Amino acid sequence: MSIDDYDYPDYGEIEADIIEKGIRDVSEENVRAYLGSYGDAISLRIKGCLAEGRELLRDSHFGPAVTLAATGTEITLGFLVLRPLMQGAFLSEEWADILTRRVIAGRFTEDGKLIPRVAAQWGIDLGKLCLTDGKNLWETITKEL
Numbered sequence: 767m768s769i770d771d772y773d774y775p776d777y778g779e780i781e782a783d784i785i786e787k788g789i790r791d792v793s794e795e796n797v798r799a800y801l802g803s804y805g806d807a808i809s810l811r812i813k814g815c816l817a818e819g820r821e822l823l824r825d826s827h828f829g830p831a832v833t834l835a836a837t838g839t840e841i842t843l844g845f846l847v848l849r850p851l852m853q854g855a856f857l858s859e860e861w862a863d864i865l866t867r868r869v870i871a872g873r874f875t876e877d878g879k880l881i882p883r884v885a886a887q888w889g890i891d892l893g894k895l896c897l898t899d900g901k902n903l904w905e906t907i908t909k910e911l
Contacts, residue, residue, distance in 0.1 A: 794854060804845070808846055818834050819834030819838065
C-alpha cells in the first residue's frame, strides 16, 4: 500500500475554515494593542524611507528613489494596514504573523484575496477607495505595484 492510498484530510479546507472563523471574530482590542505597541516605530521607518527617497530624487537617483517609495508603501500596507487588520481578525499573534508574512512575501496573488474580505469586516470597501488622481486604490495596488 502506498502513501497515496491513505485518506488524508484536506488541510486547505481546514485552513479556510479557520480563516473564515477568524474573519468573523474581529477584535478591535487586538488592533489597538498592535498599533499601540508598534505604530510609532513603523511610522518612523516609513518616514525614513520617504525622506531618503526625496533626497535621492532631488539628486536625480531615480531608481533608488522609486525603490524607497515602494518600500515605504509596502511597509505602510503591510504593517499599518494589513497586519493590524489581521491582528484584529485572527485573535492570535501567530496567525496574524503567518498571514501577513505570506501576503508580503510574494504570495500576494493567492493570499491577497483575503485582504478585501478582512477589510470588509471593518466596513472598508477596497473597491470603492480612490487615490487623489481618481484611480481605484485596490486596482492600483494589485495591478501596478
